[in-house]
Amino acid sequence: MIRGTYCDKKQQTFHSITDLNELSQCKDNDDIFLWVDLQDPTKEELAKLGVEFQLHPLALEDATHEHQRPKIEEYDNFYFVVFYAAHLEAETGELDLREIDIFLSKHYLLTVHEKPIEDLKEIQLRWTRNAQQLHWGTGILLYSFLDTLVDGYFPVVDALVDQTEDIENQFYIRRGQLRERDTALKLLTLRKRFLALRRVVTPQRDILNVLTDHDSPIFDERINVYFRDIYDHIARLADTVDLYRDQLSSTMDANLTLASNELNKVMRTMTAASIILMVDALVPGIYGMNFENMPELKWEYGYFAVLFLMLGLTIGLVVVFRRLRWF
Amino acid sequence: MIRGTYCDKKQQTFHSITDLNELSQCKDNDDIFLWVDLQDPTKEELAKLGVEFQLHPLALEDATHEHQRPKIEEYDNFYFVVFYAAHLEAETGELDLREIDIFLSKHYLLTVHEKPIEDLKEIQLRWTRNAQQLHWGTGILLYSFLDTLVDGYFPVVDALVDQTEDIENQFYIRRGQLRERDTALKLLTLRKRFLALRRVVTPQRDILNVLTDHDSPIFDERINVYFRDIYDHIARLADTVDLYRDQLSSTMDANLTLASNELNKVMRTMTAASIILMVDALVPGIYGMNFENMPELKWEYGYFAVLFLMLGLTIGLVVVFRRLRWF
Amino acid sequence: MIRGTYCDKKQQTFHSITDLNELSQCKDNDDIFLWVDLQDPTKEELAKLGVEFQLHPLALEDATHEHQRPKIEEYDNFYFVVFYAAHLEAETGELDLREIDIFLSKHYLLTVHEKPIEDLKEIQLRWTRNAQQLHWGTGILLYSFLDTLVDGYFPVVDALVDQTEDIENQFYIRRGQLRERDTALKLLTLRKRFLALRRVVTPQRDILNVLTDHDSPIFDERINVYFRDIYDHIARLADTVDLYRDQLSSTMDANLTLASNELNKVMRTMTAASIILMVDALVPGIYGMNFENMPELKWEYGYFAVLFLMLGLTIGLVVVFRRLRWF
Amino acid sequence: MIRGTYCDKKQQTFHSITDLNELSQCKDNDDIFLWVDLQDPTKEELAKLGVEFQLHPLALEDATHEHQRPKIEEYDNFYFVVFYAAHLEAETGELDLREIDIFLSKHYLLTVHEKPIEDLKEIQLRWTRNAQQLHWGTGILLYSFLDTLVDGYFPVVDALVDQTEDIENQFYIRRGQLRERDTALKLLTLRKRFLALRRVVTPQRDILNVLTDHDSPIFDERINVYFRDIYDHIARLADTVDLYRDQLSSTMDANLTLASNELNKVMRTMTAASIILMVDALVPGIYGMNFENMPELKWEYGYFAVLFLMLGLTIGLVVVFRRLRWF
Amino acid sequence: MIRGTYCDKKQQTFHSITDLNELSQCKDNDDIFLWVDLQDPTKEELAKLGVEFQLHPLALEDATHEHQRPKIEEYDNFYFVVFYAAHLEAETGELDLREIDIFLSKHYLLTVHEKPIEDLKEIQLRWTRNAQQLHWGTGILLYSFLDTLVDGYFPVVDALVDQTEDIENQFYIRRGQLRERDTALKLLTLRKRFLALRRVVTPQRDILNVLTDHDSPIFDERINVYFRDIYDHIARLADTVDLYRDQLSSTMDANLTLASNELNKVMRTMTAASIILMVDALVPGIYGMNFENMPELKWEYGYFAVLFLMLGLTIGLVVVFRRLRWF
Structure with missing residues (x-):
């Protein structure tokens, strides 16, 4: 899908181009800035544009292949910029990085991308608002363009930061259940997203550095x-x-420590409980022996005494283990 | 809230500005340094100041949005500096970083911030004291300003360092209770605060580097x-x-090792105890068998012998396990 | 095995050299580019070529020894480049890095390698296609050469990335079986391959940097x-x-956390089960005692009541442990 | 405490200054190098010296506050150097870093420090020995000064290195006891000391770099x-x-692995022991049943057979577990 | 031990110096290169040489103390180079780094080292072979020297690499025994050796960089x-x-994960076995109760039925645990 817009520098008005043959006229007109946006263009469309605007074959080839690294390259008659727009998909929370290839010369701005990018509407609006600076040249168009794209990163980064903070905040709440598995996976996912962001943000910072200097x-x-x-x-x-x-x-390390701590406590509690039960079991074991001479067996209330003994041992051991903080 | 102060360079005296219309007069007077402090200004107030002092719209926009990165930017007629004041909240121990945006030209110093910053009073005091260097220009004002802010970091960093040292010192005291969970969380919090500090301190160092060179x-x-x-x-x-x-x-790693060590010891002790109990239980188990021919059962003191046997086994095993350092 | 190709710059045609004596003629002919490819050459062949093309003995020595570091070196009359081709072996998935030593002068390109490299056929094809740029000199030959080799890295890296992603995706599927051992080993292998790739990719990037500047x-x-x-x-x-x-x-850290989590859950479940069994065992233990006065023993349905008691205890404890999420 | 020494360059002799009023005379005498050492000076003493030697107030202020960062600063008429002397306290093994502030001009060397520094005596000795190079200027004094201080670091670092090596060597000796807790704490302490050293050594290296270039x-x-x-x-x-x-x-990681390994082995041994005991316990449990028809109970040597059976089971299981390396 | 060799540049012959007094004559003869090798020299020998060859006292002092950092220093009349030779001791596998101090001027090469270094013989051989380049000056001597030393690192690094690979390969073989302790210690040792190598290799690379530029x-x-x-x-x-x-x-991390995995499996198996034994024990426990009304006790084959029941429970639980992969 090709969408052309041209801007009359003198009258500061914007016009859509309906007939693509107008492009040839517009691109040589010094009073006009031309913006051509190509969404998911065919190879032929790109090749045709390449001929029309005399684009270097290497830049054109980069524009036909996705997953370029963010970069700025100066050619004889134009700049070639690869930039990324960032969004979080509303439903899945997936990080969605969409590549935009930009050709910029004194007279025109060509943008090539595969999927629709919502920021583009916003960019058009801003151009209309900044119309009075248009005599500064196409640089102001590129500024609006990149500024809008970069502004789009903030909600993304903020959302990821919030998710990270949420996970950490859950650490501080006493957890009754085992959650370290989910936490570990969430942290792994978050880390991957931060890494993916970093992979585009760092070279994009370099691009801006080049543009500034x-x-x-x-x-x-x-x-x-x-x-x-x-x-x-x-x-x-x-x-x-x-x-x-x-x-x-x-945070990942802390999660591991907390998980291990949680296990420690449960295991300690359980092992303590089993010790108590074993001590209790020893008593009936003793009175289940078949010795002929076992005086207690003949006591009238021996049986009940033994039950009380067991109760007493249980309480005593619980108290001891409590003191040792094993419960 | 706008608060204006102006300083008469010749007479080395400071005056408050009560009527904001005085600003226009002051700013063009070569004998005067003007300091205007805006606390939580409205967009309109900022815009008005921007027009009055001919501030670049980009710097103004940065001043209206919080959470800028510390930076220094040179514009045609002024410097724009973003700096942070640091405090620890007395009650919660939260690290509180407050942004101050500074506009500095030959004749004036504008400061914009959202929340009240206590260092500002201290800064005013220092200016009065350093009055004799005022003929060096507004740079000395900026110096006093930044120096006071940077001095404010030391108690913050010292407090965080003390907390870190405290946690480590607790490691060396033999701990009878499980504390690794709290320790892990405290260390995580401290690490976050150090990271947050680093995030403002490092670029602020770069600012001073720029100012020095x-x-x-x-x-x-x-x-x-x-x-x-x-x-x-x-x-x-x-x-x-x-x-x-x-x-x-x-320290986090050490905490994990200590926690694991603590668990190891407890588990070893408990497992050893359960072994002893199982060995003890084996004896009455044997004498609870119903074989017709079990000579011991007929011994007069068989029962008591068995009780002593069990006691002996217990003592023996405790001694063995002690030797192996399992208790 | 020596294979020579020469290209007539004027007629833009490529010819194979059948007689190696032609080399001497070709290398001094300004209308010709010469490409000589040596696969697993003997020391004598290399020495002969070295004399023929006046190659520096140090470069020749580097070409006779495998496992050079990727590098570019400028000699008086030629460039010496060490580059690597990358492939994954189809069956074993082993990373296979093959060294190619390149001598490049104004008139010729010599390539030396040990094992057959499939990319070389592809390179020949590209040269034929780019014949119209041949008057730019041998640089365009080197470009085609290196570009083809670098393109060969992408499927390799993509395959490794896919394997990494696969392993991570398995984390998110609830695992009923212990797989952390295999996962740890796979991750270790992958990391080694990434490290090996990095070891050639980083200096190769530097080579291109040198060529660009x-x-x-x-x-x-x-x-x-x-x-x-x-x-x-x-x-x-x-x-x-x-x-x-x-x-x-x-990912390795996450694997460790997941493994530990898996163990925690199993151990908790098992320990809980053993607690239940011990409680159950206490009851028949009590009624196995030989006291003369144990009223329950004489109840008609005492035995069955005890069985129901044990069943009740089991159910009760299961419910309690469920609540505590220990099952 | 102020201690003055002056050196007659021509006669190459050293004299103590008893009367502090001599300072004013000495400092303007071109034939003399003056060294004034201030130990724990009062603010007034420093201020007086500042006036006497025309020291910049900022340098003076740095000299009054401890815990400066090692640095060298060039002022109009002198260099200001902050350096640290390192010692290990003999008893506690604590790392003791003592700050020395040095003012150096063509004619004098002022040193300011809080606690006594033993290296200073050594420095005086070396000056006397190097007297023939005194006509090179005060630089040779600074050289002797810094060289002595840096030489003082080597025994400190060697001691820390020895402690680290000792701990590691203990790993290789088969340990029968639990030591990982102490080891972890010692390693943590050592790491802190290395970090503290690094914090002064790295900027001090930069100081020497500045002095060299x-x-x-x-x-x-x-x-x-x-x-x-x-x-x-x-x-x-x-x-x-x-x-x-x-x-x-x-080393910390290895300690954790060893600790975990130690636990693994003990737990495995203990669990294996408990399995053996449970198997043993099953046998008397069976013959403790009250079935009317249990032929073995009537065997003459049934009881003894059972005891042998238990012994046999024990030996058998021990052998099996040995084979599996669980003991 | 002092060993002198001189080389007649014109005749390209090498001669040993038997009388140390010849040194003085040789060192001023422009037709001669002199190589003096000092093994474990006394302080006096060094001092004498220092006077003879006018060596700077600082370089001489560095040559008398071992454990210098690899470096190159330019003095007025010579270069001072500290380099290390690397060997693995054949028996213990210890990494042996031997310092060589080199003084190089236009006319002579002095080498100082403590222990015998075998590479030195090899170096002499190479000089004889490269005799035709001797008119390039002593640089070619230094080249042969350093090249031989650096070549000596490759077998060392290869051996360490092989040991590392061996350890990793053992991971992939199913291990029936506990080896993580030994593995951890071996890895720790290897890491230390790599670190020690790095400590000399990195500054030596810098030396060559200086020599190249x-x-x-x-x-x-x-x-x-x-x-x-x-x-x-x-x-x-x-x-x-x-x-x-x-x-x-x-690899260390993987070792920890594998060790933990190994433990997990054993503990799970053992715990499962103890559950089975406890279930089994419950049955005779029940039939060991002394209730008057327990119909099963009177069944003719009750006892055998119970034995089969126990057998059945055992088999059933084994099957269940197998399914859950706990065995």
Whole structure:
């Protein structure tokens, strides 16, 4: 699906392109910025665009294959940027990272992605609002684009952080049941998600670093401070991700210690109980012996005395084990 | 809440501003340093200040959102610094990190924060004391500001260090009770706090590094050595935080080993006890058999002999297990 | 086995060399690129080639010994590159890393390897396809060569990643059987393979980095963007390998926690069962005593009452332990 | 306590200063090097010295507060160095790090410390011995000073290394007793000490690095090779500390594994013993039944046969468990 | 023991020096390279040599003390290199690192070491073989020297790697016996050796790096590529050492998991066996009661029925526990 939008720099108005043949006209018009968004394009569509906009075959090839690493590459006539949008799937809680390939030149912005990305609507809105800065060039378009994508990471990271905190908070509540299995699996899942995030966030921070430091004819220098702002946001994200990735290791260790502690207590209690029962069992064992001369057996209330003895032993041992904190 | 103070450089006196309209006059007066402190400002107040002092919209936006990363950013006409004040809440022991956003130009210092920060009173006092260095420019104000904030970290870090040491010291005292659960949780909490501290201390060290190395028209060069002094303090903090973060991992491991050791000893003791009881139980079991020809049963003192046998077995096994260090 | 191919730059045609004496003629012909592939050469063959092409004795020596570290070295008249091809053996799943030593000058490409490498056929195909770029020099040959080798890593890494994910997915399925032993061994094997991959991937990334940044009379500058493309692929590989190497540690920890959890549950259940049996055993123990005065023994249905009592105790304890989640 | 020494460069003689008023004369005399050592000075003494030698207030403030980070700071007229002396307390084995603050200019060396430092006597001796190099300037004094302090670290590190090796060596001796608790605590203590050492050694290495690379009017260039020598010693210390800090983690892990192994063996032995006892107990249990028709009960030697049966079962099971290595 | 060899550059012949007084003549002769090897020299011998060859006192002092860190230091008239030779002691398998201190100038090579080093004979052989490159200067001597020493590391590292692989391979064989204790100790020893190797290999790599990058009047520039070759070998060593040091941690973890797994299985089996025995014991317990009305007791084959019942229970429970994989 190809969707074209062009913006008249002088009149600061945005127009949709209905006929794809208009593209050729738009791309050479200095008064116009062109944004072409390709969702799940066929190889032929991409090849055609490549010819139209004179894109380098290597960049085109990267755009046709998913799972590129976030990167920025400078070609003769354009920049090629690979960036990721992040979302948590509402139902499953799965982390969903969607790749967007961006071609940016002085006159146009091409975006290629496979699945629909909701942030794109938001981006269009922001462009309309920032229309007065359009004479700074396409850099401001890229800024709005990347800023919106990066803003989309915060709810994701916050949700993961909340889940981590929730798990830890459960540690502090006295647990009557065995939960360390579920906790271990949840922590493993969370750690994987933080690792996956880190894998895109760190190189994306490098991209922004390049954009901030970079002098380029494409970007007005007033735009640098804007890229620095995104850089700052993404550096904060990277910090949080690293912090929690580190913290999760400790949490996993704590979970293991708590599980082992829980077991220790139960086993101790049970073993203590079995000791008491064995001591109790010794008494009837003794009076079940068949010796001819066992005076107690003839006592009138011997049987009851023995029952009381057993009760007494039980109570005594319970008290002792309590003192030793084995119950 | 807006609170303005201005300082007459020539007369080295400080005055409160009661009427906010005075701000416009003060900010263009070369003989005056202006400090405006905004506590929990509304968006409108900030916007108005932004217009008055010509603050860049990105810096203003950062100041309206909490949870920025500590950073220093140079704009055309001012520096924007994000710094954190640290306190431990007296009752809960919670680590409380409060963000302060600072705008600094040649003529004014604007500070924006959400909750009241007690260090601010201390800062005002120090300015009055250092009045003779005021002709060095606003850099000395920033120095006093940051130095006071950084000094506030030391009692926090010391308290956390003390808590860590306390927990470790308890290891060395022979523990009769199971405490590894509480210890694990306390260590986890401490580790989290050290991580949280690290997350602000490390970038703040970078801020001071920038201030120390930096040539700027705003800062007199005599001020560099002062910033280096704060840099040094914060580098020491970062060292301590890293040291204890590392040490806490070992402490957690040691706690696990001790817990496992404690369990080992108890289980061994209990299992040994159960062995003794089983051996004891074997004897009456044997004499409870109904064989017609069991000579011992007819012995006059057979019953008592058996009781002594059991006592002897018990004592013997206790001695053996003692030797093997199983008790 | 020596196999020579030469390419006529003007006519863009490829020819096999049947007579090895042709080599001397080909290597001085400016209109020709020469590719000589040596599979498992004898020391004499290598020495002869070394004389023919004036190769430095140190590079020749490196080419005769296997297990070099991936590297690029610039000599006066040629580059010496050590690279690895990666494959998973279909049957055993063993990681198979095969060293290829490459000598590259303006006029020729020499490749030395011990075992047959299948990628080499693929490389020949690609050269034929990219014939129109041959006037860029031998750099494009090296590009095709390295790109094909690097592409060969992706199925290998993907297979290892799949195996890792498989193991983790099994964690989430409720396991009725003890599998932590096998899992631990599989994880250990996987980690070793990731480490082995990392050991060649990281220095190979450095090789590409050198090739990208490098100005050299051998390489046309249009080739740089191609090397950057391979750099990018191999950087992605390195990221993946690092990610999973890190993740595997957590997986191993989780496996240990799960194993311990599994044991905890079984031991608790078993210990609970033994407590129930001991309580049950106490009852017949009591009524096996030989006291003369034990009224219950004379009750008509005493025996059956006792059996019901035991049944009741069993049911009661099962219910209690269920509540405590010990079953 | 203030102790002054001055050295006549021409006559190469050392003199004590008895009257503190001599200081003012000495410090302006180009033929003299002045060393003033302040032990636990009052604030007033320091302030007075600060005025006398024109020390920067920030350096003075650092010298009044303990627990500075090792550092070197260049001021207009002097260097300010914070260094630590290391000792192990003979009785408790506690690591004792004592801070020394050093002010060094072309003409004088001021040293400030709280507790007495024994190395200082040694330093004085070395100065007397190296008197012929005194015309190189005060740098040679600083060299002797730092070299003596760094030499003091080697016995400390060696002692800690020996303690670590001792603990590890005990692992290899078959242990009959439970020691993992003590071992864990000792390892924890050692690790803390290595960490504490690292915290001062690493920045001190940086100080020497600065001194080695540095061009300064205070230091004759012939002194550089001397500082490089100390740098080298302290780099070796840092290596050792890092090596053992790393090794201690493995040792802690090994201790846990050994402890767990020890428990495993004991538990297995004990459980096997309890199985044997239960099997034994089954036999008299059977012959304690009250069935009317139990032919064995009437056998003349039934009772003795049963005793032999029990003995046989015991021996048999012991043999079986031995084979399975459960004993 | 002092052993001198000198080489006549023109005639490319090697001669032993029998009279130590020849040294003075040789060292000033431009047509001669002098190699003096000192094994376990006395302080006086070293001092004498120091005077003869004008060695800096600091370098001499380093040469008198063992356990220097590998390093290269440039003095006015010579280079001072500390390097280590590595061997595994054939009997004990101990890692034996022997320090060699090297003084190298344009005309001579002095080597100082304590214990005999076998590589030295090999080095002499190589010099004779490479005699035609002797006009490149003493650099080629140093190359042969270091290359031989570095080559000596490969069998050492290979042996350690083989031991590590052996231990891991034993994991994959089903183990019937408890070996985790020995395995843990072996792994600990191996890790220590890898750490010790790393401690010398990493700084030695730095030495070669310095030699490769360095321009010096002592070294002909044709020698650089030779040093790069050694650099490459030692970088490979460092990689291997790091790889296995990392891998050993995982192996230790795996060993712990396997040990715990082994225990789990044994404990489960034993506990299951004790449950079966307790169930069995319940039956004779019941029929050992003394109730007057117990109809089964009067059954003719009651006793045998009970024995079969017990047998049945045993078989039934074994089957159930088998199904649950507890056996």
